[in-house]
Amino acid sequence: MSTVYSDGRQEKRVERYTKFWQKDLTNESEADSKNRLDKYTDVVNGYYDGATELYEYGWAQSFHFSRFYKGEGFTAALARQEHYLAAHMGLRPGMKVLDVGCGIGGPAREIARFSDVQIVGINNNDFQLGRARRYTEKAGLSDQITYVKGDFMKLSEQFEANSFDAVYAIDATVYAPTWEGVYGEIFKVLKPGGVFGVLEWCLTDAWDPSNPSHKELAHQIEFGNGIPELRTLKVARQAMKNVGFQIEHDEDLAARPDEIPWYYPLEGDIWKAQTAWDYFTVWRMSWSGKLVTHTAIRAMELFGLLPKGTWEVGESLKVAGDSLVKGGQTKLFTPMYLMIGRKSAPPN
Numbered sequence: 001m002s003t004v005y006s007d008g009r010q011e012k013r014v015e016r017y018t019k020f021w022q023k024d025l026t027n028e029s030e031a032d033s034k035n036r037l038d039k040y041t042d043v044v045n046g047y048y049d050g051a052t053e054l055y056e057y058g059w060a061q062s063f064h065f066s067r068f069y070k071g072e073g074f075t076a077a078l079a080r081q082e083h084y085l086a087a088h089m090g091l092r093p094g095m096k097v098l099d100v101g102c103g104i105g106g107p108a109r110e111i112a113r114f115s116d117v118q119i120v121g122i123n124n125n126d127f128q129l130g131r132a133r134r135y136t137e138k139a140g141l142s143d144q145i146t147y148v149k150g151d152f153m154k155l156s157e158q159f160e161a162n163s164f165d166a167v168y169a170i171d172a173t174v175y176a177p178t179w180e181g182v183y184g185e186i187f188k189v190l191k192p193g194g195v196f197g198v199l200e201w202c203l204t205d206a207w208d209p210s211n212p213s214h215k216e217l218a219h220q221i222e223f224g225n226g227i228p229e230l231r232t233l234k235v236a237r238q239a240m241k242n243v244g245f246q247i248e249h250d251e252d253l254a255a256r257p258d259e260i261p262w263y264y265p266l267e268g269d270i271w272k273a274q275t276a277w278d279y280f281t282v283w284r285m286s287w288s289g290k291l292v293t294h295t296a297i298r299a300m301e302l303f304g305l306l307p308k309g310t311w312e313v314g315e316s317l318k319v320a321g322d323s324l325v326k327g328g329q330t331k332l333f334t335p336m337y338l339m340i341g342r343k344s345a346p347p348n
């Protein structure tokens, strides 16, 4: 029997998480990918039941990447990335907006304040939803943001067709078993004339599936981040078109010639911290920071303060950090392929 905690976490799915991949990632087969795609809900929930608190401790309440400017604080940069998306989408006060894969609501709270919109956040993870509601209440934004539990592959079962003015997804739809599936559902619930803005995790055009080291890198990023299958930027763009969106803008924001790369906080080099406040954030990603965190997790798990398997999920986060840095340095991977799609309104 799996222990289900009052906060929504389930012990067995945390414990099972790492079993979705071969121990040696060079032995991964098509069958392994297929199994993860079939069981995407278990893969994602196993990962986030284990990783959510670590993300909050090691990163922020916004579980996404951003570009960085010199001298810019870490959380200010995360907020700017959210503002950038909202501005690009043309969000206006009073709009009804859906946040797809809303995490613990960091972006929703920021965008609600920035754009004065009404937001519904959808997520399939109970533990994160509980935290999202708590933080949103504390922020005094409960009348502006509501959260619902649901699978973003089935949005049209949960929401009326043509009911949102805008939809956004930040570092979330990469978890979908198919992009056509999730983008198609988003298309259905958007009003005609409505806009969809997404920051997508993709392999770039430089990624070569016939190159074993490229393949291994993709599997490391999948394993480290709970992603059933990583796909290319071309596939994402085509999926948007296939479901009916007119792409108004698309750009790999990671391809900008930034002096401070998007992956700098993961490098764990405290000398790269951009403000005094950020030394601690960057230290947590250094080898000594990770040693302290992971030893503490091991002890808490032994004393029953964390679900069994949390330490193992934490270990996979180390693979995440290293592989994301490598993917960024080699430009084989981007966590910020921006697409702005429009559902065209019928002619009058």
Ligand SMILES: C[S@@+](CC[C@H](N)C(=O)[O-])C[C@H]1O[C@@H](n2cnc3c(N)ncnc32)[C@H](O)[C@@H]1O
Residues within 6 Å of the ligand: 044, 048, 061, 062, 063, 064, 100, 101, 102, 103, 104, 105, 106, 107, 122, 123, 124, 125, 128, 150, 151, 152, 153, 169, 170, 171, 172, 173, 175, 176
């Ligand atoms: C990297 S986090 C990003 C969260 C949030 N967008 C942010 O930027 O803070 C990915 C989120 O997608 C959610 N997610 C993954 N698959 C989902 C699905 N099928 N339905 C709903 N949410 C999903 C996860 O639970 C997680 O909250």
